[in-house]
Amino acid sequence: MTLLAHIRLATFAMMLVGIMASAPAVAQKLGPDGAPDPTASGVDERTLLKQVPRVEGRIDIPDTRAAVLIQPAGRTWDYFHEVLLHWGGAIVISGTIALLGLAYMILGRIRIAAGRSGQKILRFKAFERFSHWLTAVSFVILGLTGLNITFGKIVLLPVVGADAFSEISEVAKYLHNFTSFSFMAGLVVIAVIFFRDNLPERVDIDWLKQGGGFIKGKHAPAGRFNLGEKLVYWLSIAAGAVVSVSGLLLLFPFYGTDIADMQLAQVAHAVVAILFVALILAHIYIGTLGMEGAFEAMGSGEVDLNWAREHHDLWLARQLASQDRHGQPSASAAE
Template identity: 40%
Template sequence: MNQLTAQAHSRVSRSDKRLIALGMWRFMLVALALLLSLGFTQVAVAQADPDREMTTAAPGITADQWRQVRSGETGPNYRDSRYDSNYSLINASGETWRQIRNRWVSPFGMIAIGGTAALITLFYLIVGRKHLEAPRTGRKLLRWSLVMRALHWTVATLFITLALTGLNLLLGKFIFRTLFGDAFWAWMIAASKVLHNYLGPIFGILLVVMLVSLIKENIPKKHDWVWFKKGGGMIGKQHVEAGFANGGEKAWYWLLASVGVLVIASGFVLDFPNFNQGRDTMQWANIIHAVGALGLTAVSLGHIYIGTLGTEGALEGMTTGYVDETWAKEHHSLWYEEVKDQTVSEEEIAARKSSSGSGEPSATRTS
């Protein structure tokens, strides 16, 4: 009996030892897995943190190394890997570009846009909307054809899209990244880059087409100077004469024809870096593009305000194509005298829409 009991205890003890050994091996495997996962986590964190990645990938640059680079004594260790490149990996002109972009262009661009928006808001609160001085007659004049309206709204939509995506590319790191976090901002910046790069050339081509189509109506005349002296009718009580386009509209046109074309040209340089332009050229193109685009965005706020909320009847011309006879008399009297015999009633416009679908006469002007 005692012998059987001893054998049973021996079997139990051997079983316990096997269980203990198996448990120890499992514990060691789990501990090893935890250590490996911790290592992979540190690698992932280092990759997610650009500053930490830089300190791991490249040691700190000393003042002697900077002096060596600036003096041209770069040597093979400081050359970059781009084909046929004469630039150093540590590029002094790149730092100059970064300082100009971040310390001057970005803040002053936001001041210009924010300041313009604030002035427009203040003007609206103090002066208010410019209403028609006389009642509407119900007689209409065709001002914009369907083709020009479609071209205008396409260009306007692209302009707003490019302005918003460009502001995100320029300032999103400082604003949206802080508000939404890295994950959401990364998606925003990636989408902004794709939209900006692919829509930019389309906008450039269509803007040139629109500028060429409207050049005849925007040639400066003597009465445009009077329009500016009287502030577009806001200074004094006398009526200000204007042709198809007034002085302010012509100023916006020629701003687009000069600064706008410069922004388009610099954008093409940035969008297509495969024509052997060097880094210096790309850096200057970036500064010119940013300054011009920020300026146009600021001025465009005034154009948008006057054409929508600021002036009664102005938006109707670009949505329906027609303006009321009273609006034409008050804002473009010289043009009204040229086309006043072409007025039509709303009933006639409705009949044209039912017959032709556009509401326009069979032969229309494009401007």
């Protein structure tokens, strides 16, 4: 009996020690509220994502992309789209507007120094103006609808409310998608018809040395387009090509691309579009508030003779010489 009592006591002691040893492990599997935690013994997410590039599940449909549950690069893209793009875009666009406002306060509107002559000369033909306005109007629509995608939830949603914002965004989406084709068509036409006049020339260096006509008392010689206009042309063609290609990838997703390619296309599209908007804002400023007589070139197609002489003297000289050779009047009198 004594031996049996000792055996029972030893067995009880061993059971007690085993329970005490397993208590921490059991406690780890319980949540803060004491309920079982099914993920306590699982691999944490950070460790799991280090082992495989993305987490996938099992699906029964042919599209294997639908099996992706977690993709770490997607979080990087989300941070770019929701944080970096908002701040960067706001700084670039508002900064451009502020600089243009400052330029207007300091320089004012650049007037025709000799005043209007009362005579005009044709600068852009009808088809050239059509291609310009086709591209310009398309760009404005694309810019406004694109900015709604980026800033609409921050700027427009609190003002118009959720229902109205939803309807506006739906219309804006379709406008953005379909207007892109007219923009690309206009861009191609502009690239072709203005290519020759935007090639670099020696006179561009002289134009730059004279401050591009923004320094009073200094004349900046130029052909049909000066260096500033040529830079706008080439930058617009380059930016237009990037937003067009990336836009087509977004418009027709997963045709030869994967998720990473789509994210890269969206980043390129958004960044270049923001910079493109800033460039065109400067272009609009020069053509309207910044310079007297500049808008007339793309408005009626004719510019004042003194304006042409001050800003594009070499081009004017060639035009007048050509008209003299063909026996045409050198300029038309303004009504």
